[in-house]
Amino acid sequence: MTRRVTALVLAAGRSSRTAPRHKLLARDASGTPMIARTLAELRRSRVTATVVVLGHRADDIRGAAGADARFVTNPDPDHGLSSSLRAGLAAAMADDPDGVLVCLGDMPLVRAELIDRVLDTWSASRAMACQPTHGTVRGHPVLWSRDLLPRLTTLQGDQGARSLLDAPDVVVATCPGGPACVTDFDTPDRLDAFASMP
Numbered sequence: 001m002t003r004r005v006t007a008l009v010l011a012a013g014r015s016s017r018t019a020p021r022h023k024l025l026a027r028d029a030s031g032t033p034m035i036a037r038t039l040a041e042l043r044r045s046r047v048t049a050t051v052v053v054l055g056h057r058a059d060d061i062r063g064a065a066g067a068d069a070r071f072v073t074n075p076d077p078d079h080g081l082s083s084s085l086r087a088g089l090a091a092a093m094a095d096d097p098d099g100v101l102v103c104l105g106d107m108p109l110v111r112a113e114l115i116d117r118v119l120d121t122w123s124a125s126r127a128m129a130c131q132p133t134h135g136t137v138r139g140h141p142v143l144w145s146r147d148l149l150p151r152l153t154t155l156q157g158d159q160g161a162r163s164l165l166d167a168p169d170v171v172v173a174t175c176p177g178g179p180a181c182v183t184d185f186d187t188p189d190r191l192d193a194f195a196s197m198p
Helices: 034-044 058-065 081-093 112-125 146-152 188-195
Strands: 005-011 049-054 070-073 099-104 129-134 142-145 172-176
Touching (some): 005 034, 005 081, 034 058, 034 112, 049 081, 058 070, 070 081, 081 146, 099 112, 099 146, 112 129, 112 142
Parallel strands (some): 005 049, 049 070
Antiparallel strands (some): 129 142
């Protein structure tokens, strides 16, 4: 039986480190916005639905997305990553998925093949979560089983989910992710590099 996974893309941040440019609106050499590239790979993968959490520059990002996705708005994007997780999980759980794949909008090098590898590893292992790695570095996206979703909603501020991945009662499967799973584009230099990518 195929397990249903909803992708949750976090795209609500202010992008202050790349100001005045917004990283998700940056374009590659072909003119494709970063957020559109990220969502295109999810569309090519085997996830069953995609939810995008918007906040700052919501209308611009929605317009640039160019993908079939459901958009929700984080009413308090300045209250940290956890507020985006809560807003997105509320929408994702309405699909009654077996798991939720938490993705970052500024990681356009993550391809459908890697996404599907995370799904396959998680399905085969029956672990509570699955995370790609590059060497000893843990990366993204991270797949969470439905049993862990209520615990994700209890995170506060900029507290990421790493503490939950490190909890002694949480079994985490890993799979090779390569450099893509640890490469984000959140500095001016990285945006310049993205602009030259085909």
